[in-house]
Amino acid sequence: MPLMSVENLEITYMALGGRIKAVDGISFSLEQGEWMTVVGESGSGKSTLAYAIMRLVPPPGKITGGKIVFDGMNLLELDKEKLRKIRGKEIAMVFQDPMTSLDPLRRVGDQAAELFVEHEGLDMEEAKKRAEEAMRSVRLPQHVLNSYPHQLSGGQRQRVMIAMAMSLRPKLLIADEPTTALDVLVQEGIMELLNSMKEEGTSILLITHDLSLAANWSDRIMVMYAGRLAELGNTEDLVERPLHPYTKGLLDSVPDLWSDKEVKPIEGNPPDMRYPPPGCRFHPRCPMAMEICSKKEPPILSIDKRIVSCWLMAKEGGKA
Amino acid sequence: MELSSSLFGKLLKRTRTAIPTGAMFNVGITIILAVLLMAVFAPLISPYDPTRATPDILKPPSSSHLMGTNQIGQDILSRVIYGSRIILMVVLSATIISMAVGIPLGIYSGFIGGRADRTLSMVMDSIYAFPSLILAIAIASVLGPSPLNTAISLAVVYIPTYYRMTRGQTLSLREQLFVEAARSMGAGKLYIMRKHILPNLLPTVLVVFTLSAADAIITEAGLSYLGLSVTPPTPDWGYDLRAGQGYFTTGYWWISFFPGLMITLLALGFALVGEAMGEKISIASK
Amino acid sequence: MGSLARYLVIRALAIIPTILILYTLVFIILRILPGDPILAVLGTKNIPPDQLENLRRMAGLDKPLYIQYFSYLFNFLRGDFGVTITFPSGVPISTYIAQRFPATLELAICGFIVSIVIGLGTGALAAVKKGTKIDGALKLYSILAYVTFIPLLGMVLQYIFGVYLKWLPIAQRIDPGLAPSSVTGLYVLDSLLTANWAALRSSVLHLILPSITLGIVLSGAYTRLLRNNMVEVLSSDFIRSYYSRGIRERKINWYALKNAFLPVVTYMGLQFAILLGGMVLTESTFSWPGMGTFIVERLDYRDYTSIQAAIIFFAFIVGLISLIVDAVYALLDPRIRY
Ligand SMILES: Nc1ncnc2c1ncn2[C@@H]1O[C@H](COP(=O)(O)OP(=O)(O)OP(=O)(O)O)[C@@H](O)[C@H]1O
Ligand SMILES: [Mg+2]
Numbered sequence: 026m027p028l029m030s031v032e033n034l035e036i037t038y039m040a041l042g043g044r045i046k047a048v049d050g051i052s053f054s055l056e057q058g059e060w061m062t063v064v065g066e067s068g069s070g071k072s073t074l075a076y077a078i079m080r081l082v083p084p085p086g087k088i089t090g091g092k093i094v095f096d097g098m099n100l101l102e103l104d105k106e107k108l109r110k111i112r113g114k115e116i117a118m119v120f121q122d123p124m125t126s127l128d129p130l131r132r133v134g135d136q137a138a139e140l141f142v143e144h145e146g147l148d149m150e151e152a153k154k155r156a157e158e159a160m161r162s163v164r165l166p167q168h169v170l171n172s173y174p175h176q177l178s179g180g181q182r183q184r185v186m187i188a189m190a191m192s193l194r195p196k197l198l199i200a201d202e203p204t205t206a207l208d209v210l211v212q213e214g215i216m217e218l219l220n221s222m223k224e225e226g227t228s229i230l231l232i233t234h235d236l237s238l239a240a241n242w243s244d245r246i247m248v249m250y251a252g253r254l255a256e257l258g259n260t261e262d263l264v265e266r267p268l269h270p271y272t273k274g275l276l277d278s279v280p281d282l283w284s285d286k287e288v289k290p291i292e293g294n295p296p297d298m299r300y301p302p303p304g305c306r307f308h309p310r311c312p313m314a315m316e317i318c319s320k321k322e323p324p325i326l327s328i329d330k331r332i333v334s335c336w337l338m339a340k341e342g343g344k345a
Numbered sequence: 346m347e348l349s350s351s352l353f354g355k356l357l358k359r360t361r362t363a364i365p366t367g368a369m370f371n372v373g374i375t376i377i378l379a380v381l382l383m384a385v386f387a388p389l390i391s392p393y394d395p396t397r398a399t400p401d402i403l404k405p406p407s408s409s410h411l412m413g414t415n416q417i418g419q420d421i422l423s424r425v426i427y428g429s430r431i432i433l434m435v436v437l438s439a440t441i442i443s444m445a446v447g448i449p450l451g452i453y454s455g456f457i458g459g460r461a462d463r464t465l466s467m468v469m470d471s472i473y474a475f476p477s478l479i480l481a482i483a484i485a486s487v488l489g490p491s492p493l494n495t496a497i498s499l500a501v502v503y504i505p506t507y508y509r510m511t512r513g514q515t516l517s518l519r520e521q522l523f524v525e526a527a528r529s530m531g532a533g534k535l536y537i538m539r540k541h542i543l544p545n546l547l548p549t550v551l552v553v554f555t556l557s558a559a560d561a562i563i564t565e566a567g568l569s570y571l572g573l574s575v576t577p578p579t580p581d582w583g584y585d586l587r588a589g590q591g592y593f594t595t596g597y598w599w600i601s602f603f604p605g606l607m608i609t610l611l612a613l614g615f616a617l618v619g620e621a622m623g624e625k626i627s628i629a630s631k
Numbered sequence: 632m633g634s635l636a637r638y639l640v641i642r643a644l645a646i647i648p649t650i651l652i653l654y655t656l657v658f659i660i661l662r663i664l665p666g667d668p669i670l671a672v673l674g675t676k677n678i679p680p681d682q683l684e685n686l687r688r689m690a691g692l693d694k695p696l697y698i699q700y701f702s703y704l705f706n707f708l709r710g711d712f713g714v715t716i717t718f719p720s721g722v723p724i725s726t727y728i729a730q731r732f733p734a735t736l737e738l739a740i741c742g743f744i745v746s747i748v749i750g751l752g753t754g755a756l757a758a759v760k761k762g763t764k765i766d767g768a769l770k771l772y773s774i775l776a777y778v779t780f781i782p783l784l785g786m787v788l789q790y791i792f793g794v795y796l797k798w799l800p801i802a803q804r805i806d807p808g809l810a811p812s813s814v815t816g817l818y819v820l821d822s823l824l825t826a827n828w829a830a831l832r833s834s835v836l837h838l839i840l841p842s843i844t845l846g847i848v849l850s851g852a853y854t855r856l857l858r859n860n861m862v863e864v865l866s867s868d869f870i871r872s873y874y875s876r877g878i879r880e881r882k883i884n885w886y887a888l889k890n891a892f893l894p895v896v897t898y899m900g901l902q903f904a905i906l907l908g909g910m911v912l913t914e915s916t917f918s919w920p921g922m923g924t925f926i927v928e929r930l931d932y933r934d935y936t937s938i939q940a941a942i943i944f945f946a947f948i949v950g951l952i953s954l955i956v957d958a959v960y961a962l963l964d965p966r967i968r969y
Binding site (some may be wrong): 467486487 | 648652653657661778780782783786787790793794841901902904906907909911912915916927931932938952
């Protein structure tokens with residue numbers, strides 16, 4: 026049984042200008058100890074998906090359909106207290122901006138120690154010791170615990186966030202663009218930390234814009250477009266033999282260090298999510314669009330170990 | 346002629362964007378209009394002469410005296426109706442003076458900048474930080490008690506409010522593109538200030554006007570409560586409330602209660618309108 | 632530590648111009664505007680010329696303006712506020728202020744505490760219940776509180792709790808003859824220090840109604856401000872991050888409150904000025920023997936020098952308060968402290 030399976034998830038923002046289905050019928054599953062990366066352009070619904078798993082979709086957003094089964098429980102049916110006990114302990118999350126993810130008025134040590142008080146019922150002294158350990162595990166000096174967030178660099182703060190996320194050995198870690206705000210050297214270090222967690226059995230769900238980052242670290246990659254799943258597959262297969270024109274487009278838009286192939290960004294922009302185009306949402310930008318693409322939604326096909334949602338594949342005899 | 350009519354049209358359009366709908370606004374505007382009508386038609390609607398003393402003293406509210414009578418037999422309802430005149434006149438004329446001084450200074454300060462701006466800001470901020478009622482007492486105490494002097498002291502007290510708001514708005518408007526464009530076409534500074542900045546300030550001025558009017562009503566009532574505005578037998582809410590205070594705790598509550606209620610009600614009217622307009626503007630600017 | 636001390640020194644230096652501007656402003660209003668302040672204040676009464684001269688000398692008005700400006704300031708800083716010029720004339724104003732200011736301070740502190748407690752409580756509640764009926768009702772409360780005329784509310788409370796229920800005294804600071812021996816001039820503190828329980832009881836009872844009156848009226852602004860800050864804080868990244876770590880909601884709300892409270896502190900300086908204005912009305916309503924009633928009394932006697940001294944005294948107080956507010960802010964916000 027997979028650690029988590031998401032079925033037909035649908036998340037809607039009831040915004041002033043109309044409803045936005047930010048996540049529209051996404052299904053996938055995640056094995057224990059597996060690293061899956063979600064890629065997609067800005068606005069494709071990646072963060073919304075992550076918040077839904079944490080049950081932290083911000084208002085005016087609502088989960089309007091589907092299931093998230095984690096460790097045998099449907100997360101969408103849990104009450105507040107059960108959820109609280111899962112958050113941080115079973116599922117942890119690291120956010121994009123480390124500069125704003127810590128409470129500016131409290132010492133880092135107090136914020137870290139609190140975790141052990143809340144989840145393991147330790148007293149403050151023991152909790153502090155555990156916090157020290159946690160900082161050591163991400164190679165942060167001990168004085169960090171006595172610092173206020175503004176006294177640390179962005180990289181240090183993100184390490185603090187990861188230390189907290191790691192410290193209770195969660196079964197799943199969600200990292201929403203954890204390194205976008207940091208420079209490249211720091212980024213490598215953070216990825217290595219995630220990898221070490223994976224090696225200890227934690228599943229990783231990484232969200233990023235950066236396809237090369239995804240290709241370097243993950244077992245599987247999921248490509249999202251405008252709230253829908255475009256393609257999902259093993260990293261190697263997907264990078265070397267993309268099935269969806271959008272995946273191809275993304276790969277072509279990444280510069281490659283080893284070959285001097287031309288870098289071609291995908292033309293056009295993602296759709297306005299209030300008025301998504303009919304049929305396949307990618308068809309207005311798709312170089313291989315056919316007549317049917319603008320009329321009917323493409324089926325979700327399983328081909329070998331891959332999932333792809335494209336009429337081209339349907340024509341080639343994939344089975345829905 | 347044409348210029349003034351187009352400017353007027355522009356002002357009208359800008360004003361309309363600040364007029365909200367909704368219960369808060371409706372209740373507020375109803376209160377304001379009711380008091381305004383009361384003031385205008387006071388001689389027609391008040392049942393008695395508000396200044397005439399009669400032997401009917403300390404009568405509780407009844408059908409012949411809806412709000413009762415005071416310790417010298419004056420009809421409270423009539424005094425409440427006439428009392429609206431002074432407070433409205435004082436507050437409105439004070440506000441007009443504050444605007445006439447504060448807004449141009451604020452535009453100038455925000456648009457020109459430099460040392461003059463810094464000095465002016467500092468002075469205005471200092472006045473702003475000073476308790477307005479105490480400042481008004483200081484001014485009223487040297488000018489002597491009269492409604493005119495109360496208006497003058499209120500005007501001084503509220504200049505910084507308009508100045509600060511206008512200056513802040515001008516600073517941000519100045520950076521906006523259309524001013525840049527106008528400047529590059531060789532428009533003079535005065536022209537830009539009058540033609541581009543002033544009309545854009547209007548919605549905010551309206552909000553600040555209503556909110557500070559609510560404040561000014563309370564301050565005016567405070568001054569006349571302390572005996573710094575009218576002299577008897579002129580009907581005035583603040584003064585009448587004071588005059589009946591000694592009787593209140595012995596059970597003759599109506600002498601002070603109705604004038605006091607009117608003060609709060611009128612201020613509430615302005616505050617509700619101001620709040621509603623402020624919300625509308627902040628939503629529109631999002 | 633170094634940076635905190637430096638911050639406070641810089642703030643203290645920045646307060647000086649404010650105080651000077653206010654002093655100058657009051658000086659201009661009182662000395663220059665009316666021409667001859669003594670005549671203006673005394674009105675149209677006929678006064679023999681020699682007596683008028685005498686009054687001018689007592690008020691320090693016989694010297695050139697610029698000398699008056701500086702000598703008054705220096706005397707003021709030394710604690711010499713001049714003498715009264717009308718009945719009872721010749722009394723040092725400093726003796727009045729020494730008597731009256733502690734009364735004002737005591738009531739101001741209590742009113743301030745009441746306003747903060749109500750304001751923070753209602754503001755936090757409104758933020759947590761954002762968009763519900765409770766939020767709407769509290770919004771109406773904040774507007775109503777803001778426009779309530781202090782004497783009206785005071786009188787209604789006096790009638791209910793003093794006259795009808797007979798629970799609380801409605802005037803003065805303390806029952807006659809009970810005043811504790813003076814240490815600080817704050818009766819509650821003094822009766823604690825001298826272990827005078829009768830005085831403590833009486834002074835606390837006397838404080839309740841005026842503090843609540845003042846506190847309610849001032850709380851409206853805090854309700855609004857705190858609600859809006861807290862709504863913003865509650866949607867911020869670090870709060871979401873707290874939730875993602877499974878911290879109890881009550882704790883999270885408390886941390887949000889602390890963060891939402893900080894901007895409120897900066898606003899307190901201004902709010903305290905409003906409080907001092909409200910003090911005058913509250914003191915008048917409750918016959919509270921403080922600075923406000925002092926000004927009103929001396930206005931009746933047309934005692935120009937006393938009014939001048941009291942108002943300039945307020946200017947200094949306003950400056951001092953903004954310094955205290957800055958210090959409190961620095962103590963609460965580690966970004967300034969370190
Ligand atoms: N609070 C909100 N109210 C209304 N719409 C929202 C809100 N938050 C997100 N959306 C919409 O939901 C869609 C998905 O947003 P989301 O933040 O999940 O995208 P993302 O893939 O994480 O983008 P990015 O890469 O920029 O982080 C977007 O179209 C966005 O406009
Ligand atoms: Mg995102």
